[in-house]
Structures are given as C-alpha cells and as structure tokens.
Amino acid sequence: MLSGNLNEFHSYHRLEAGSVVNWKECIVRLQLFYRKECDQCMQLQAPQPAKKWLEKYLSGDSMDYRQIIALFLPILIDQAFIIGLNLVNTAMISSSGMAAVSAVNMVDSLNIFLINVFVAIATGGTVVVAQYKGSGNDRMVSQATAGSVTSVSMLAVGIGLLLMSFHTPILNLLFGTASADVLDNARVYMIGSSISYLGIAVVQAVCGALRGVGRTRASLMLSLIMNVLYVILNVVFINLLDMGVLGMTLAVNIARYVGMACALIYLFKFDSVLRVQVRDLFHVPLTMLRKIMFIGVPFAAEQMFFNGGKLLTQIFIVSLGTYAIATNAIAGSLAMVFQIPASALSLTIVTVVGQCIGRGDVADARKFIKSFLWIGSASYALVALILMPLFHPLVSIFSPPAEIIDDLFVVLLVNAIAQIPLWAFSFILPSALRAAGDSRFTSIASMLTMWLFRVVFGYILGIVLGYGVLGVWLAMNCEWAVRGAVFLWRFRGKKWYAHKLI
DSSP states (O other): OHHHHHHHHHHHTOOOTTOOOOHHHHHHHHHHHHHHHHHHHHHHHSOHHHHHHHHHHHOOSSOOHHHHHHHHHHHHHHHHHHHHHHHHHHHHHGGGOHHHHHHHHHHHHHHHHHHHHHHHHHHHHHHHHHHHHHHTOHHHHHHHHHHHHHHHHHHHHHHHHHHHHTHHHHHHHHHTTSOHHHHHHHHHHHHHHHHTHHHHHHHHHHHHHHHHTTOHHHHHHHHHHHHHHHHHHHIIIIIISOOHHHHHHHHHHHHHHHHHHHHHHIIIIIOSSSOOOGGGGGOOOHHHHHHHHHHHHHHHHHHHHHHHHHHHHHHHHHTTOHHHHHHHHHHHHHHHHHTHHHHHHHHHHHHHHHHHHHHTOHHHHHHHHHHHHHHHHHHHHHHHHHHGGGHHHHHHTTOOOGGGHHHHHHHHHHHHHHHHHHHIIIIIHHHHHHHTTOHHHHHHHHHHHIIIIIIHHHHIIIIISOOHHHHHHHHHHHHHHHHHHHHHHHHTSSGGGOOOOO
C-alpha cells in the first residue's frame, strides 16, 4: 500500500522540464503526505470496535475524537500531577505534626475560597477565547487573552493585600476555637499564601487561554514547572531543613512566581496562536472585559458562596477537635485522587463545548456533553475499584494516628460510592453549560444548593445528630444529587445555549 502511494505521490508531483522548483512547497507537501500515511497506518492498527465507538460518541462536525483526546490527555496528566503533588505535600507537612497539618488545611480552605474567585474570572477568559477560536476570529482571541490576564492579575493583587492586612481578625473569626499552636502555624501560612496569589493568578489566566485554543500541551508544561518546583522546594525546606510551615510558605511563593515568569515569557516570546504583546495587557477594550466578566463574575460569585459554604463546614469540623480536622484533611486529599480523570474531563469540556458553540453547532455540543457525562461516571467506577483496595498503603504516607484510620476508611468508601452516579452531573455538566454562556443559571443553582443542603444539612448531620466528619461528607453527597438533577433538567431544555456571547 505504501509503495503504491509513493509512486502516486512521485507521479503527481513530477515537475515538467524547465519548470521552477519550489523546494519549500515540496517539503511541506512531503510532510503532509507522510503524516497522512502515518494516520492511515494507525487507523489500520487500531481495534475497529474501539474506533467505531470513538467515532460514534466523540466525533462530530466541529471536531473528532483525535482532537478531543489530544486536548484531554495533557489536562489529565496535569491534573494527576497537581493532585499527586498535593498529596505528597500534605504527607510531607504531616512530618511536622498534626498541628501543622491542621493549620495548612484550615488556611487552604480559605485559600481555595479566595483563589477560586480569580480562577473563575480566568475561566471566563477561557470560554471567550474558546468561542472566538471556534468562530475563527484570531484577533479577538488575542484580545480575550490579554483581558483575562489583566483582570485576573488586578483581582489577585487586591485580594492578597486585603488578606494580609486583616489576617489576625480573619483567623480569630473563622478558627478562633483552634489550639494556639495551630493558630500560630496558620498565621504564617496565611500571610505567605496571600503574597503568592499574583503568581498563581497569572499562570491560571495564561493556562486557561491556552486551553481555550486547544494548546493543552503548553498549558501542561507551565503547570508542571510550577508544581514540580513546589514539591522539590518542599523537600528541601521541610524534610531537609526542617522548616515546617514556614518552609512550605517559602516553597509556594518561589514556585508560583517562577511559574508566572515562565508563563509570561512563553506568552510574549514563543506562542504563535494567542499572539499577545506586553502593551496589549494595558489596552484591553471594555467590551472585551464585559464579555469575560459576563461569564467570570457569576462564576466568581458562585465560587465565593460555594467555597464560603465549604469554609463554614470547615468551621463545624474545627469545633470537633484536631483529630477531626486531620481526618477531614487527609480524606479530602485522598478523595481528590479519585477525581483526577473526571476533573480533567470537566476542564476539557469547556474548550470542546466553547468551540462548538462558537461555530454555532449545538447538536455537536449536546452529543459531546452526553458522552463526557457517561465517561466521567465510568472513570469514577474504575478508579474506585483500583484505589479502595489500596487504602492502607495510601493512607500510611500521611502517618495518621491510629484513632482516625477507621473513620478515614468509612468516609472515603461512602464518598467513592456516591461519586460514581453523582459527581459528573454535579460538576462536568455545569462546566459545559457555562462554556455555552449559561453562567448565571449555573451559578445561582450552585449557590442555592450549597447553602440549602450542604451547609444546613451538614450542620444537622455533623453537629446536631453527632455524626461528625462523616455527617458533613454525607451532606455534601446529598447536595451533589440535588444540584446534578437541577443541571440535568436545564440541559434537557434550550435556554442553556440561547446566550449570545460573541
């Protein structure tokens, strides 16, 4: 087959005597020809049933399964590294004692609450970039990227300064019932985390824009630089120099600002798709900022209320004592491992649906959303079957007290079972709706279900009825079921794709 095609190639491209040879054009055509041959060989080698399934459920007019897989795999690797490294970091800080683990967990619950505000604005940038990319408007892709980086950076600086200025009253208000040694560690970590906000904000904005245009490999590399450096520095500062929480604080700042420098250098010097220059960051049209904020502000409000509810449940747990805080921290770190494939799908679908809607192809958007939901639930079942038998080796890396191991197992088992049918509809589906421009509805629904079910029901189960950490987690699972049902109802209608963003 290959030799026959080569003869055809040479015959087709044979130049008549006396013609001018365009060597650059010949090289380009030759590269395209061999790439086509490689694709044909891979298709012949691929199992036909798998290929038919991929073409049926992950291919359409907007993109095919090869493009979706190329988008998904770097994001999957990125999520695996981020969550895996977070697991390693939690395990390392546990060597400094349960007070250090509890302090880091408490402040990180506040960090997640605040960081997700400007990550939400970055997500608005990702959606706008993806839709403009789908419509083929490269100039507006560049403007959307610049607008995302500028707005997220300003917000991160403001939040960081506010938190540093009022760190003592905030800690006393939220975690005043914690022990003195926990609060001392928490104060150091809070100030250091606030300083690092600008660094992670810029990295998130640039990576979000890269995902919007499908450059997930570049996004992966920037994320790996920041997170791998963070772990290496933690090894040096915590394990070798025995600096505890202060060491983790130094590590997070150095890693995030190195990541920011690499992201900006890549954006200005090496990127060939986004085409952003330094001056673009200071001349962003207000119309572009409005488009980004149309998605970002409702999502930011959602994140504030959603993570505010999580923060309130954290306060419930603090009142239960240091062992309860440690149980929640370790269970949360392990539960994130179960979420790796589904979290990657949740990020991938923003680009996929955004580009479909940008092209005006609602049918493809519906098809891909349904496929992602089934794949997300299946991934949870597979991961749970693999990891639950490995519970004891996994939990041993945290060196937990023997008193909390049984509680940890029960919490993780209940959560693993609940995630299989519920998580995809509760998180992947709203990401898809938001990518279509339906940000207001998804945000309001998330806020209401969070406060009406997770917070209130969590207090009743965990505190009033005395189920402790398990009660708080059961309330969270119930909230997933309610909000997933709401989003499924929305998806079955037509209003979610009726918004005109670009």
